[in-house]
Amino acid sequence: MAEKQKQVGETRAADVLHRMRLDIINCELKPGEKLRFEPLRARYNVSFSTLREALSRLAAESLVVAEGQRGFIVAPVSIADLNDLTDTRVLIEIEMLRRSMQQGDDDWEADILAAFHRMDKMQKRLGREYYLSEEWGAVHSAFHAALVAACLSPTLIEMRHKLFERAHRYRRMSSQFRKKWRKKDVEHKMIVDATLARDEKLALQLIERHIRETSENVIANAGHLFDQGAPDPGASMGQEAAE
Amino acid sequence: MAEKQKQVGETRAADVLHRMRLDIINCELKPGEKLRFEPLRARYNVSFSTLREALSRLAAESLVVAEGQRGFIVAPVSIADLNDLTDTRVLIEIEMLRRSMQQGDDDWEADILAAFHRMDKMQKRLGREYYLSEEWGAVHSAFHAALVAACLSPTLIEMRHKLFERAHRYRRMSSQFRKKWRKKDVEHKMIVDATLARDEKLALQLIERHIRETSENVIANAGHLFDQGAPDPGASMGQEAAE
DNA sequence: ATATTTGATTTTTTCGAAAATTTACGTAGG
């Protein structure tokens, strides 16, 4: 079987949803691109209805947009959208981190250290271009989730996760153009230390700066790709660099 | 045709989604209830796939929950969930109102007054049991949306809207048991005044209290209905009171 | 030249039958 192993217990629809989300985040399906049914059906090996179900859910997550009875397109990117996203993330993440620092227990602390360690080791192992790899995305995501996991709010956790994924698409776009090596590992370490020391003021300040600087970096590296009218399929970006 | 007029330009799926959302919010589909396909198919006059698409989207909005390959149930209610929801709403709404007060222009102010007027007039026209009517829900929702519409963040607006609907279900549950007449109209008026006067401190304080008191009221009136094991279809609440 | 109609073509949307999966039930064995 050439098929990638489907998670047991998951429906086919959930599996396609999952794969499509990744493809959008990784810009294999490009921002603004029209999502036609026949091609997608072939790509994911599913029926119309199943595909439609996935598309419709992605629309609820703002990763695609549904256009009346004219099908779906991948959600476009824009500097305005990224800024909006960033501000919202700062609001949510700060609140979650604050609550976590107030309520977090030993397990929470342990999980943070574990997640950081995994991320750190992987970064060193992958070397110079760690941020292009698929698996690093997951580990990095897990680290940031661990930081705020003790906030005791399923609603905030869910929201944060969706915002994080939307933002991840922007990071992904810019990473292919990155020039200078950003010392994220140091930043991450400082955040861990401040958080575990329960230094609220410092930790919140660091996390906000971390989020905002990443966003500014994205605009500096890839901002020129956004907002440019028609998607011009094919020539717009180094699309295979991550494959 | 006995069919309710479908919004033009909308797909059938979007229409069912819309109707189902209302039915869940109004507790015609009760919290925790199993959502079987055959009955729903008859109720909404759609095919399996179309139904599934709607269900799947509602799952993304946390109004239903999908259980592996075992179908869907209406999202259960609980005091913990309501508290979580309330705290999150306070966080979001305060930020949105603050921004709106800083950035709102004349149109924003005019829209608030218009929305308030519509709500106020309808309340007086409907009299004692205004809160049981379908249309009041919409007008009340529009009023609160208008208050924070100038925050210039599509992301926050979208999030707030979903949270508001989740909360509306709780309000709806409790309204059928309400004893004492709450003077919401006075509260709303005070919020409008403080907001238009750009009295940040007061307006934010009022909106927070408004949200929290409503929530406490819900718990006082209907809290006894939550968290009670099996949904026991049929006998649990005065289900036809609103029809 | 520009706008409008018409009809063929493409694309999306909906449908219900068929396949897969879970649940319910009855029987046998401990």
Place this chain on the structure above:
DNA sequence: CCTACGTAAATTTTCGAAAAAATCAAATAT
């Protein structure tokens, strides 16, 4: 009496053909 197992029934999930709607292009009218 309870548990384990297997079969039947109920329910969910998937599929692709058929219907509906939008798009495109040529022809005609303004």
